[in-house]
Amino acid sequence: MPDTAPHDEHGEIAISAPHRELLDHVLDKWSLHVLNELCERPNRFNELRRAIPEVTQKSLTGTLRRLERNGIVERAVISSRPVAVEYRITPLGKTLRHPVDVLLEWATTHIGDIEHARATFDDADDGARP
Amino acid sequence: MPDTAPHDEHGEIAISAPHRELLDHVLDKWSLHVLNELCERPNRFNELRRAIPEVTQKSLTGTLRRLERNGIVERAVISSRPVAVEYRITPLGKTLRHPVDVLLEWATTHIGDIEHARATFDDADDGARP
DNA sequence: CTGTATCCCACGCGATACTG
DNA sequence: CAGTATCGCGTGGGATACAG
Numbered sequence: 656m657p658d659t660a661p662h663d664e665h666g667e668i669a670i671s672a673p674h675r676e677l678l679d680h681v682l683d684k685w686s687l688h689v690l691n692e693l694c695e696r697p698n699r700f701n702e703l704r705r706a707i708p709e710v711t712q713k714s715l716t717g718t719l720r721r722l723e724r725n726g727i728v729e730r731a732v733i734s735s736r737p738v739a740v741e742y743r744i745t746p747l748g749k750t751l752r753h754p755v756d757v758l759l760e761w762a763t764t765h766i767g768d769i770e771h772a773r774a775t776f777d778d779a780d781d782g783a784r785p
Numbered sequence: 786m787p788d789t790a791p792h793d794e795h796g797e798i799a800i801s802a803p804h805r806e807l808l809d810h811v812l813d814k815w816s817l818h819v820l821n822e823l824c825e826r827p828n829r830f831n832e833l834r835r836a837i838p839e840v841t842q843k844s845l846t847g848t849l850r851r852l853e854r855n856g857i858v859e860r861a862v863i864s865s866r867p868v869a870v871e872y873r874i875t876p877l878g879k880t881l882r883h884p885v886d887v888l889l890e891w892a893t894t895h896i897g898d899i900e901h902a903r904a905t906f907d908d909a910d911d912g913a914r915p
Numbered sequence: 916c917t918g919t920a921t922c923c924c925a926c927g928c929g930a931t932a933c934t935g
Numbered sequence: 936c937a938g939t940a941t942c943g944c945g946t947g948g949g950a951t952a953c954a955g
Contacts, residue, residue: 678892681899684928700937711929716938726902737936738935747898754891761884762808768877769811772856814948830917841949846918867916868955 681725685710685718687755693728693744694752700740727751811855815840815848817885823858823874824882830870857881 688707692698698706703715710718719742722728727748733739818837822828828836833845840848849872852858857878863869 714928724903724906725899740937747895750895754888757887758884765877765880769855773854776854844948870917
């Protein structure tokens with residue numbers, strides 16, 4: 656889909672993704688969306704799906720497991736009929752918010768510069784090999 | 786390594802990596818290592834290789850191209866014999882430093898919490914399926 | 916010295932189907 | 936409702952070889 660598109664449809668931005676190395680072990684493609692939701696209030700599984708329509712079940716499950724394993728979110732099973740599950744952000748998770756926001760803010764501030772740099776670079780490239 | 790640094794198994798640092806979404810288009814597996822080097826002084830290609838022994842030629846080239854395309858680093862060809870190339874960080878690149886440091890600092894501060902959370906999570910998992 | 920060209924594999928993620 | 940199971944694909948990136 657979008658290549659030069661830093662925003663999702665809610666005007667949000669995303670960072671980071673998979674693979675090895677430190678924060679890669681903490682964050683994945685959908686982590687920030689989930690974090691954004693859970694920072695505002697606890698959410699049930701399908702609430703999250705509704706809030707982030709593009710995510711698949713599998714990916715959401717994976718994201719939540721990863722965040723849970725890293726102590727960023729909490730999973731609370733509510734024994735009702737039928738079973739309900741509630742996800743909440745932990746204190747540790749809250750401390751992640753600021754660093755991430757700083758990064759996101761940088762991205763927002765400089766996305767124009769970056770796109771300009773890309774255009775310039777790509778143009779030079781085209782001009783060089785017709 | 787002049788850094789406040791969370792480590793992987795080899796004592797190194799890193800965030801972010803590949804795939805789609807904004808910063809993924811800016812940073813890859815080795816970007817931070819390169820940035821750290823270039824923040825201190827301009828570097829030649831093989832200087833960077835020596836400074837970051839684990840990176841392959843291909844990956845370093847790719848990282849540098851990506852950072853160059855995004856206006857984070859500059860590539861200066863020095864017409865000498867044999868050809869020399871110098872990489873320097875740009876003003877835009879310097880603005881990336883702070884946000885990244887904030888993230889790295891978070892990671893450093895909370896890596897213990899994360900590891901503890903993981904151990905707890907994994908233990909519960911093991912206990913559940915013997 | 917500074918790259919480019921291939922080959923190849925691992926893994927993140929989506930699509931789809933099934934379950935308690 | 937809240938997942939798990941399977942499959943296949945795209946892509947990052949390591950290894951290796953070659954080139955200006």
